[in-house]
Amino acid sequence: MELERISVVLRPRAPREALDLGAALLRANAAAVWSAWFAFTLPVFVLCNALGLLLGLPWLGLVLVWWLKPLFDRVPLYVLSRAVFDRAPGWRETLRGQRQWSWRSTLAGLSWLRIDSSRALRLPLELLEGAPRQQRAARWKVLRRRITGETSLLTYGCLQFELVLFLSFWLFALLLIPHEWRPESLASFFRDDVHVAATPWILAGATVAYLAMSAIEPLYVACGFALYLNRRTQLEAWDIDLAFRRLRARLQGLGKLLGVLLLCASALPLSVRAATASVDVPKPVASNLDQVFGPPAGADRFAAAAAEVYRDPRFGGERTVRRWSFKYASEPAARAQPLAFPLLARVLAAVFKGLLWLGLIGAVGALAWFAWRWRGRRVPAADETAPAPLHGLASVEAPSPLPADLAAATRALWQGQRRREALALLYRGSVERTAQLLQLPPAVGATEADWLRQAAAIADTERAQRVVAIVRAWQFAAYAGRYPDDAAIERLLNGWPAQAGASA
Amino acid sequence: MLDTVREIETPEGVSLRLRAAGALPRAQAWMVDLLLRLVVLFVAMIPLALFGKGGNGLAMLLMFALLWAYSVVCEVWLDGQTLGKRALGLRVVKADGTPVTWLPSVVRNLLRAVDALPGVYGVGLASTLIDPHARRLGDIVAGTMVIHAQELPAGQQVPVLPALPLPHVLAADEQAALVEYAERAGQLTVQRQEELANLLTPLTGQRDTAAIRQLVAHANWLLGRA
Numbered sequence: 001m002e003l004e005r006i007s008v009v010l011r012p013r014a015p016r017e018a019l020d021l022g023a024a025l026l027r028a029n030a031a032a033v034w035s036a037w038f039a040f041t042l043p044v045f046v047l048c049n050a051l052g053l054l055l056g057l058p059w060l061g062l063v064l065v066w067w068l069k070p071l072f073d074r075v076p077l078y079v080l081s082r083a084v085f086d087r088a089p090g091w092r093e094t095l096r097g098q099r100q101w102s103w104r105s106t107l108a109g110l111s112w113l114r115i116d117s118s119r120a121l122r123l124p125l126e127l128l129e130g131a132p133r134q135q136r137a138a139r140w141k142v143l144r145r146r147i148t149g150e151t152s153l154l155t156y157g158c159l160q161f162e163l164v165l166f167l168s169f170w171l172f173a174l175l176l177i178p179h180e181w182r183p184e185s186l187a188s189f190f191r192d193d194v195h196v197a198a199t200p201w202i203l204a205g206a207t208v209a210y211l212a213m214s215a216i217e218p219l220y221v222a223c224g225f226a227l228y229l230n231r232r233t234q235l236e237a238w239d240i241d242l243a244f245r246r247l248r249a250r251l252q253g254l255g256k257l258l259g260v261l262l263l264c265a266s267a268l269p270l271s272v273r274a275a276t277a278s279v280d281v282p283k284p285v286a287s288n289l290d291q292v293f294g295p296p297a298g299a300d301r302f303a304a305a306a307a308e309v310y311r312d313p314r315f316g317g318e319r320t321v322r323r324w325s326f327k328y329a330s331e332p333a334a335r336a337q338p339l340a341f342p343l344l345a346r347v348l349a350a351v352f353k354g355l356l357w358l359g360l361i362g363a364v365g366a367l368a369w370f371a372w373r374w375r376g377r378r379v380p381a382a383d384e385t386a387p388a389p390l391h392g393l394a395s396v397e398a399p400s401p402l403p404a405d406l407a408a409a410t411r412a413l414w415q416g417q418r419r420r421e422a423l424a425l426l427y428r429g430s431v432e433r434t435a436q437l438l439q440l441p442p443a444v445g446a447t448e449a450d451w452l453r454q455a456a457a458i459a460d461t462e463r464a465q466r467v468v469a470i471v472r473a474w475q476f477a478a479y480a481g482r483y484p485d486d487a488a489i490e491r492l493l494n495g496w497p498a499q500a501g502a503s504a
Numbered sequence: 505m506l507d508t509v510r511e512i513e514t515p516e517g518v519s520l521r522l523r524a525a526g527a528l529p530r531a532q533a534w535m536v537d538l539l540l541r542l543v544v545l546f547v548a549m550i551p552l553a554l555f556g557k558g559g560n561g562l563a564m565l566l567m568f569a570l571l572w573a574y575s576v577v578c579e580v581w582l583d584g585q586t587l588g589k590r591a592l593g594l595r596v597v598k599a600d601g602t603p604v605t606w607l608p609s610v611v612r613n614l615l616r617a618v619d620a621l622p623g624v625y626g627v628g629l630a631s632t633l634i635d636p637h638a639r640r641l642g643d644i645v646a647g648t649m650v651i652h653a654q655e656l657p658a659g660q661q662v663p664v665l666p667a668l669p670l671p672h673v674l675a676a677d678e679q680a681a682l683v684e685y686a687e688r689a690g691q692l693t694v695q696r697q698e699e700l701a702n703l704l705t706p707l708t709g710q711r712d713t714a715a716i717r718q719l720v721a722h723a724n725w726l727l728g729r730a
Contacts, residue, residue: 168626
């Protein structure tokens with residue numbers, strides 16, 4: 001066995017988790033498993049039922065197919081074991097491969113071990129390891145220790161699942177049959193329909209049972225195989241084995257590489273020295289916290305900040321909480337005295353009645369409150385005045401055409417104390433002129449950051465810098481309420497974007 | 505490589521591993537829950553039977569609560585575990601690994617009505633068998649999954665030996681394998697311990713017992729012991 005080629009993640013799992021690995025294994029190899037399964041079992045199923053019909057015992061087919069399960073189990077196990085350590089075989093290969101495995105354990109499984117709740121775990125041991133009898137018994141004892149519970153859980157769980165699928169088919173059929181075709185009762189169904197045509201019904205039942213078995217039996221085998229893999233991983237540390245093998249390969253590769261390097265070094269001493277001389281001197285690295293984060297805040301500043309935080313009502317402070325409590329705490333105790341049953345029932349009834357009344361009152365109250373809370377909200381009055389403008393966000397005018405003399409218009413607004421509008425106009429004008437200069441398509445959704453990026457593309461650095469300055473001034477005004485002074489505005493209004501004709 | 509783990513990487517670069525629980529343990533957890541609820545219902549019905557029609561109504565209310573509210577209440581207030589799930593070591597979480605909240609829990613439990621079709625959980629079974637994370641339809645819609653909550657009991661303590669620095673720099677997973685070896689060596693046979701230790705002769709330069717001792721000493725060094 002070559003452990004390196006394994007295709008599942010090995011790690012010690014709890015046994016129940018290993019069961020789920022089996023389901024994942026089956027899901028990954030579903031096509032290979034089921035094609036081989038049907039290629040092997042479908043002829044057997046047909047033969048068994050034919051035999052039953054010939055002998056005049058139609059139920060025999062179902063029983064035989066059920067009894068032959070340990071034989072069928074060989075097929076999924078073959079596919080899965082090959083898939084885990086190599087690749088999934090095709091169905092022809094699987095059927096041919098059955099000859100490699102001994103039949104002795106299958107015969108045992110078909111006879112005295114047929115009712116065995118740990119068949120799924122026994123299969124890989126007997127078919128894959130194939131050890132002599134004495135050794136096998138000892139090995140079985142070790143292998144099943146600590147996972148007996150999970151093995152039985154697997155068997156009974158799969159039995160349940162088969163039953164669920166079998167019943168699901170019939171119940172779905174019952175749901176989908178039109179009402180007038182349905183038998184009046186289960187008893188009449190069995191008396192009139194099944195009894196009259198027993199053989200077809202039994203064959204149909206056998207087919208459904210076979211399909212349910214086909215769905216679940218590979219899962220049973222896969223989960224058993226996963227339990228087996230997990231137990232061996234636990235007993236023999238397969239995961240560590242794999243990691244060590246990888247490490248060993250790496251170290252050996254490293255050894256070879258080192259050898260080659262040493263050889264090169266001894267052959268070319270000069271080149272090595274040259275290489276070491278040219279190594280860059282590393283930059284000084286910040287070595288203490290102060291260098292990284294700057295000096296700490298003073299203790300008094302910290303105390304002031306903490307006091308500020310604690311003044312916030314969300315941190316501490318006093319609150320008044322109003323809550324209902326019983327006025328007469330002793331009354332329920334008086335009622336809890338032993339009473340005759342009818343009386344107690346009447347009390348219970350009264351309590352529930354009271355609760356219902358309370359609920360009704362609460363509901364009506366809630367409705368009234370709701371109506372009061374939302375009164376008049378649905379239809380706003382037509383002559384309602386617009387709400388007072390928020391600070392600074394007064395009027396974002398619809399884009400009107402830019403004035404011809406942008407600088408003069410801006411200056412007029414600025415001197416009229418409409419500083420925000422002035423900067424907005426300046427910003428709008430300068431980005432439009434930037435777009436014209438760069439021959440960009442009109443961009444409605446462009447943000448300030450976009451224009452800063454575009455400004456970098458302007459060839460004339462002085463113009464670019466002025467556009468950047470205007471955008472920044474607008475951002476400070478718009479988002480922080482910080483306005484430039486008059487001198488700064490004059491500097492912005494000088495030159496290109498504000499004065500269209502200016503050269504720079 | 506095949507595994508049942510759903511890996512989630514947080515923005516901080518921490519990788520969370522959710523070990524999805526499959527149909528078999530989940531079905532058993534459901535059976536435990538069913539039995540528990542039936543017992544509660546029957547025990548409650550004995551005194552309620554004395555109240556005639558009113559008692560009957562109360563029993564109906566109880567049944568309704570056990571059928572619809574039990575799972576939601578348990579999942580939200582008992583860490584995503586109904587009692588059956590707790591018995592089997594399972595837990596419901598949201599698909600991103602966070603604890604399950606009211607809305608997903610209510611959705612996944614309401615959709616039991618679909619998963620339970622046609623009365624014996626046939627749809628849910630098919631869904632759990634097909635889905636790679638073994639979710640039933642309710643889980644898929646609610647964005648939840650059922651995971652194994654129990655950790656494996658850790659191996660034994662690494663035996664204390666004088667620490668020995670490693671001659672080479674090892675990657676994180678290689679260091680983990682060394683420590684794991686030292687923890688689990690006690691569960692292996694001596695022959696197997698030597699076989700594994702001999703694999704690392706390029707690292708230790710030793711064989712057999714000396715190699716085992718040296719690996720354990722390296723593990724001591726990796727664990728930061730003196």
